[in-house]
Amino acid sequence: MDGAPFHLRDNRLLSLLDDATLQTLAPHLEPVRLHQGDAMYEPLRPMLHAWFPTDCVLSMLAANADGEMAVEVATIGSEGMVGVALYLGAELAHGLVFTQVDGGAFRMPADVFRAATRDRPALARVVLRYTHALMVQIAQGTACNRVHHIGQRCARWLLQTHDRVRGDTFDLTQEYLAHMLGERRAAVNAAASQLQSQGLIRYTRGRIQVTDRPGLEAAACSCYGVIRDQYVRMLAPVAP
Structure with a gap:
């Protein structure tokens, strides 16, 4: 694999997990190198993996009713993951997720991720808190596009x-x-x-x-600080 090496704890969500949980998940986390334009999810196609970026940047775009892409709704990097919809019970992607900036990531098969969020409370807790921060980013970004x-x-x-x-x-x-x-x-x-x-x-x-x-x-605009501070709060270490 080309590029600089990267590690599980380079991803913020994985870094919040206790050693025992991370060691259990590690065999199922495959390191991959992503390049600009690589697609993680495509509209109405099965979501086969959950993705945990390390130093790449991914873009999430919504899909219109006719399948055309709308404006970007969120960007995702080492602070987060792609696959919240899997955690919430979805199987098909709603929009497009692809690589904005080259870099590394870890991917986990969708069925393994679903089972892990059921069986590993520490992972479920981290993903739930991240889901809230992502929702804030999407909502704030939508308002920003309207008024700024x-x-x-x-x-x-x-x-x-x-x-x-x-x-x-x-x-x-x-x-x-x-x-x-x-x-x-x-x-x-x-x-x-x-x-x-x-x-x-x-x-x-x-x-x-x-x-x-x-x-x-x-x-x-102030939206940058609102989004940044929400991630800081929601992804701060918490007691088990």
Whole structure:
């Protein structure tokens, strides 16, 4: 497998598990390297695995009634997992989940994951708390897309991605960012250019470098902090 090595506790949810629970699950967690565009789930197709990212970033898109993709509803990185719907009893995916930024992840067969959430209270507790944080992200992001201007939303999206990657630089085309924000490419280009002119990012040939993190946080709307703080609270270590 190419790329830097990664470990089970590189994923926040897995890191919250006690040693005994994690050792029981470890044989069923397969390390995989994901590349931009790889699909985890597709609309109305069976969900075959639960996924636990380490340093990749995954994107969750909702599906319209006719099967076309709508704007992105959530991004998922090392703080979380893909497969909450399995925990809630679903078998078919509602929308599309695919890789935004290359990196590592662990995957667990869906039937093993379902059994583990039934038999291992520590895992069920962690997944339940994460589910709430994910719901907050989806709800807050929906409101953000409605009321905040593209420059603020662009800064929020870049911050959320920066939180989940190793280092300050990651691959991202303007066309891709426009798709994620549900905006025309020209509008996204103007927003990214403004952030660059302020010295907050550097954008060259499909790569983004965050050069002023505090400044980028100041440029984002308050939704970034609301979502971040919810994950901090819900994924803090808790007593068994």
